[in-house]
Amino acid sequence: MDSFEFENGEVLNDVKVEYMTFGTPKYDDKGVLNNAILYAHGSLGNYSSMKKIFPLSCKSDPFDKEKYFFISISSLGSPGSCSPSATDLKNRFPKYSLVDVVNFQKQFLKEKFGIEHVLGLIGNSMGGFVGLTLAIEYPDFCDFIICGVSTFKVAGHDFILSKFVDEIITSDPDYAKGELTYSLIRTLRIACLAEFNFGLSKEALRDMSNIELASEFENFGNESIETDIYDLKYCNAACMNYDVEDDLDKIKSKVLIIACKQDPHFPPELDAIPMSKMIKDSELIIMDSELGHLCFNDLESIKNELNEFMEEFDDC
Template identity: 80%
Template sequence: MDSFEFETGEVLNDVTVEYMTFGTPIYDENGIIKNAIIYCHGSLGNYSSLKKIAPLANENGPFDENKYFFICLSALGSPGSCSPSSTDLKNKFPKYSIKDVANFQKKFLAEKFSIRHVLGMIGNSMGGFVCLTSAINFPDFADFIICGVSSYKVAGHDFILSKFVNEIIESDPDYNRGELTYSLIRTLRIASLAEFNFGLSKEALRQMSNLELSEEFENFGNESIETDIYDLKYCNKACMNFDVENDLDKVKSKTLIIASKQDPHFPPELDAIPMSKMIESSQMIIMDSDLGHLCFNELETISDDLNEFMENFS
């Protein structure tokens, strides 16, 4: 995009947006795609998160690629699109909010595809924040939203986890230098390891031997150093400040909430169930999945429920 203006008023020019599409576009009488479904990924994910719904895109599946046109972009703040690392601004990158992420996506869709209304939005984790924020701020933007393993606010244990990660990062005196050092790589690894317990369910972790756990923990830490520490810090801060509890009555899109009863990030009793009561006429599916917060990797287990919901939009 030529430019993007943040909520703070700061503007970046020549903004990179990474994205992918699949499916079958259907056009209205004005030549505009009318069957677009937008996929919104989790924290620091990217366009490839779209693969989570691939097993359900077969003929007569809930996300049949012959019926729908899917678009997934690497969100504002994620590497590949406009982010602290890709712009090389590092800690000089403008502070952004989840509303900025939603605005970034909406502006891109209008400029690239001339799309100003979508059939629906699907989001997992932080992507659920983006779906809710879009539905609240642009009530006529999407006919439906599917909000998965997510919440209407970051609070309690999840807020403290985010605060802890930030404390670890900010404790490194090299952070303010704006350049990668050996110390920052080590700090990034430690900060990322704080998240290890919040992916798989407690049950799945307990089923592993201590040797297996140690190996998984080590691999998780090693893989995390491929992340940019500034991307992590900025994204973590944006999520930490997310709270739309008092605006849920503005959601007009048909809403489906998906939760996992073993999710250590957003337990249904604290997040999905209260949210379903605050969004009028919303529907809810609570998965039984040892993948916990990562249960979107086995959405095919609830394909019948998703088919029933998507029948309203075929």
């Protein structure tokens, strides 16, 4: 995009947007795309996270590729799109909020596809933050939201986890230099390892031997150093300040909330269940999966429930 203006008034020019599309575009009498579904990924993911719904995209599946046209965008702050690492601005990148993430995607959809209304949005984890924020800021923009393993505010243990990650990063004196050093690589690895316990369920972790766990922990840390520490810092800060609890009554979209009984990040009793009571037109599915917070990789297990929800939007 030629430019993008942040909530705080800062502007970046020549803005890069990474995306992919999948499915069958359909148009109304005026030539406007009318069957677009946006996919919003989790923190520091990218467009390829949409692969989670591919197993449910065949004929008669809930996300039938012959019925719908999917657009997945690497969000603002993610390395493939406009981000601290992609712009090389590092710690000089404008601070952004979840509203900025929403506006970034909304502006791109308008400029690239001429879209001013989408059929729906599917988002997991931070993608759920994006979906709810979009539905609150622009109540008429989408007909439905599927909000998976997510919440209405970062609080309690999740807020402390975000604070802990932030503390690890900012405690390194080299962070302020805005350039990668050996110390920052080590700090990045430690900050990412703080998240290790919040993916798979406690049951899945307990089923592994300590030798297996130590190996998985080591591999997780080694893989994490491919992340940019500034991308992580900015994304973590945006999520840490996320709280839409007082605005859920503004949502007009139909909302499907998907939770997982074994999710260590957002336990249903603290997040999904209260949220389902605060959003007037909402449905709730609680999965039973030892994948825990990663249960969007097992959506086939709730195929029937997803089909039932998507039936309402078959005639798009």
